Amino acid sequence: MPLxxxxxxxxxxxxxxxxxxxxxxxxxxxxxxxxxxxxxxAFLTLNEEAARSEAKALDENGTAEEAILSxxxxxxxxNMVTKGLKTTCASHILENYDPLYDATVVDKVKTQKAIxxxxxxxxxxxxxxxxxxSSFAITKNPWDLxxxxxxxxxxxxxxxxxxxxxxxxxxxxxxSIRQPSAFCGxxxxxxxxxxVSRYGLVAFASxxxxxGPITRTVEDNAYLLEAIAxxxxxxxxxADVPVPHYAAELTGDIEGLRVAVPKEYLGAxxxxxxxxxxxxxIKQLESLGAIVDEVSLPHSxxxxxxxxxxxxxxxxxxxxxxxGVRYGVRAETNDLIEMYKKSRxxxxxxxxxxxxxxxxxxxxxxxxxxxxxxxxxxxxxxxxDFEKVFQNHDxxxxxxxxxxxxxxxxxxxxxxxxxxxxxxxIPVNLAGIPAISLPCGLAGGLPVGLQMIGRPFGEETLYRAxxxxxxxxxxxxxxxxxxxxx
Amino acid sequence: xxxxxxxxxxxVADLARLSFTDEEIKTFTTQLDDIIGFAEQLNALDTEGIExxxxxxxxxxxxxxxxxxxxxxxxxxxxxxxxxxEGQVKVPLIMEAD
Numbered sequence: 001m002p003l004x005x006x007x008x009x010x011x012x013x014x015x016x017x018x019x020x021x022x023x024x025x026x027x028x029x030x031x032x033x034x035x036x037x038x039x040x041x042a043f044l045t046l047n048e049e050a051a052r053s054e055a056k057a058l059d060e061n062g063t064a065e066e067a068i069l070s071x072x073x074x075x076x077x078x079n080m081v082t083k084g085l086k087t088t089c090a091s092h093i094l095e096n097y098d099p100l101y102d103a104t105v106v107d108k109v110k111t112q113k114a115i116x117x118x119x120x121x122x123x124x125x126x127x128x129x130x131x132x133x134s135s136f137a138i139t140k141n142p143w144d145l146x147x148x149x150x151x152x153x154x155x156x157x158x159x160x161x162x163x164x165x166x167x168x169x170x171x172x173x174x175x176s177i178r179q180p181s182a183f184c185g186x187x188x189x190x191x192x193x194x195x196v197s198r199y200g201l202v203a204f205a206s207x208x209x210x211x212g213p214i215t216r217t218v219e220d221n222a223y224l225l226e227a228i229a230x231x232x233x234x235x236x237x238x239a240d241v242p243v244p245h246y247a248a249e250l251t252g253d254i255e256g257l258r259v260a261v262p263k264e265y266l267g268a269x270x271x272x273x274x275x276x277x278x279x280x281x282i283k284q285l286e287s288l289g290a291i292v293d294e295v296s297l298p299h300s301x302x303x304x305x306x307x308x309x310x311x312x313x314x315x316x317x318x319x320x321x322x323x324g325v326r327y328g329v330r331a332e333t334n335d336l337i338e339m340y341k342k343s344r345x346x347x348x349x350x351x352x353x354x355x356x357x358x359x360x361x362x363x364x365x366x367x368x369x370x371x372x373x374x375x376x377x378x379x380x381x382x383x384x385d386f387e388k389v390f391q392n393h394d395x396x397x398x399x400x401x402x403x404x405x406x407x408x409x410x411x412x413x414x415x416x417x418x419x420x421x422x423x424x425x426i427p428v429n430l431a432g433i434p435a436i437s438l439p440c441g442l443a444g445g446l447p448v449g450l451q452m453i454g455r456p457f458g459e460e461t462l463y464r465a466x467x468x469x470x471x472x473x474x475x476x477x478x479x480x481x482x483x484x485x486x
Numbered sequence: 487x488x489x490x491x492x493x494x495x496x497x498v499a500d501l502a503r504l505s506f507t508d509e510e511i512k513t514f515t516t517q518l519d520d521i522i523g524f525a526e527q528l529n530a531l532d533t534e535g536i537e538x539x540x541x542x543x544x545x546x547x548x549x550x551x552x553x554x555x556x557x558x559x560x561x562x563x564x565x566x567x568x569x570x571x572e573g574q575v576k577v578p579l580i581m582e583a584d
Contacts, residue, residue, distance in 0.1 A: 100562055193542050207541060236548040237541075305525040316502060323503065326575055327566035336578045340503040353504055357514060358521055360502040361490070374528050376538030381531065383539055415517060416524055432542025456543075 004166045008220040012068045022055040022071030029073040029117045032164045041137040042159035045086050046118040054115050069112035075159045075168035078119040079202040089202050090134035091124045093328045093347025103200020105211050105228045120155030124349045126204045129421045132412050133351040142479045147405040150180030156214045157184040167215040173208045175425025178437035182400035182449020185439045185477035187221045188214045192457050193432035194239035197232030205314035208429040218467040222246035249460045250467040255289035258393045264300040265398030273443035278399045281440040281450045297385040302378050303427040309375035316359030383431040390455050400437040400449030436462045439477045489522045
C-alpha cells in the first residue's frame with residue numbers, strides 16, 4: 001500500500017519512531033510523479049533536488065514530535081509565492097517570475113519542515129473552473145483522463161487524488177478549492193475569510209480570496225488548516241481569532257446537530273445522479289443523530305451574476321500591476337503606453353482579458369452604481385440569507401457541484417455555462433463563511449462532492465460533521481491506478 | 487438590443503491597457519454583452535436602502551508603531567525587473583525632450 005494512504009498521523013508517528021524515513025516519503029512522491037504526471041499534468045514546476053536534500057537533512061537530524069507536518073510531501077498551488085521557486089500563476093506574463101519571499105502559508109508549512117514537492121497547475125490567475133485556462137498545460141482528472149479536474153486549484157486536487165503528494169494547498173475565490181476537490185474525490189476546505197493569511201498569494205479578488213488545504217482525509221485537512229491559519233501582521237484582513245486544535249473535534253459525535261438543507265441546492269440544474277448521492281449522505285447524517293430540516297436561501301440564484309461583477313472588478317484593479325515594468329515579461333517597444341498594452345495583451349490569456357474587461361467596464365464612470373454597487377448590495381442579501389438559516393441551524397448541507405467532472409473542451413468556449421458550474425460554491429465566498437467538500441460516493445464512476453457550510457469561524461463544526469460522515473460512510477476514494485496512464 | 491457596442495469595448499480596452507485585433511473586438515463585444523445581460527438579472531431585485539457589503543468581517547483599523555525595519559536590498563528588489571540601469575527600473579521614454 002502506498003504510504004500516502006496511511007494518513008498524516010500514522011506517517012508522522014512512524015517517521016518520529018524511525019520506522020520510515022522522510023526520504024521514503026519524498027521517494028514515493030517523485031516515483032508517483034514520474035509514473036503518472038506525464039498524463040495527469042498536475043505539476044508546473046518540480047522542486048526535486050531541494051526536496052530530496054531537505055528529506056536527507058531530516059533523516060539525519062530527526063523530526064520534532066510537535067511539528068506534525070515534518071517530512072510530509074506537500075504540493076503548492078502556483079499562485080502562492082515561493083522564495084527561489086518559480087511562481088507563474090499559470091500565466092505567460094509571469095513565466096519567468098522568481099519570488100523574493102515565501103507566502104505566509106508557505107512559510108508556515110516550511111517552519112514545520114513539510115517538504116515542498118513542486119508547484120501545481122491552475123487556471124490562469126485562478127480564473128476558471130477546469131484548469132483549462134492555464135497557459136502551460138491542461139491537467140487531467142485522475143479518475144478519467146478525458147475529463148477536467150475542476151479548477152482553479154485543479155493541479156492541487158489532481159495531485160492529491162493521484163497520490164503524487166500527501167496533501168496540497170489551494171485557493172478558493174468562488175469554489176476553486178471545493179469544486180476540484182469534489183471532481184477529484186478529495187477533501188477541500190475553504191476557510192472563513194480572514195482565517196488564513198493572504199500575504200504572498202497573487203491577488204485575484206481580494207474580498208473573496210482565501211487559501212486552504214486539499215487532502216485525502218478530513219483528519220489530515222484539520223491538521224493542515226491548523227498549521228496555516230492565524231493572524232498575520234503582513235495581512236491586515238487576517239482575523240485576530242485564536243486557532244483551535246481542530247483535530248480535537250473529530251469525535252464522531254454529531255448527535256443533535258441541526259442540519260439545514262437548502263431547497264435551492266437540490267433544485268433545477270442539479271444532476272439527478274448528484275442529488276441521489278447527496279440525499280443518501282443526508283440520511284447518513286440523520287442516522288448519526290443529526291436533525292435535518294429543509295430551508296430556503298432565496299437569493300441563491302443571484303450569487304453567480306453578483307460574483308462575476310464583484311470578482312472581475314477586483315481582478316481588474318489587482319491585475320493592473322502586471323504592466324511589464326517591475327517583474328514579469330515585457331514586450332519591447334519604444335513607447336511606454338504601447339509597452340503596457342503589448343506586454344499585457346501578449347502576457348494574459350483570453351479568460352483573464354475577458355474578466356479584466358468586464359471589471360473595468362463595471363467600474364467605469366457611469367456604470368459603477370448600476371453594476372458594482374448593485375452587486376455589492378445583492379451580496380448583502382446573500383449574506384443575510386445565510387445569517388437567517390444559522391439562527392436555527394449549525395450546518396448547511398448540499399452538493400458542491402451541479403454535476404460530476406465534465407469533459408475537457410466541453411464548456412471552454414461558453415463562459416456563461418462555465419460560470420454556472422460554480423452556483424453552489426460562490427454564495428459561500430460572497431458571505432465570507434467556511435465550507436468543506438468531501439467525497440460522498442461515485443456517480444457513473446466519477447466522484448461526487450458533499451458540501452458542508454458553516455458559521456463564520458465555524459470550521460470546527462464542519463470538521464466534526466465531515467469526519468463523522470467520512471468514518472461511517474466507510475471510504476476514502478482512490479482512482480484506479482490504470483486510469484492514470486493513457 | 488445590445489448593451490455594449492464595439493466603440494465602448496475599444497474604450498474599455500484602452501482603460502484596461504489591453505489591445506485587441508478587430509476580430510477580437512467583435513468576439514469580446516458579443517461575449518461581454520452576454521455576460522452583462524446575465525448580470526442584469528440583478529435588476530429584478532429591489533435593493534433600495536440595502537447597504538453594500540464591501541467587507542465580510544467587522545473590520546477595524548490595524549495600527550502599529552512607525553518603526554523602520556530592514557527591507558529588501560535594492561539589488562534583490564530589482565532581480566525580476568526586465569530592464570534596469572544604475573539601481574533603477576528602466577522604462578521607455580515617458581517625455582520627449584525639447
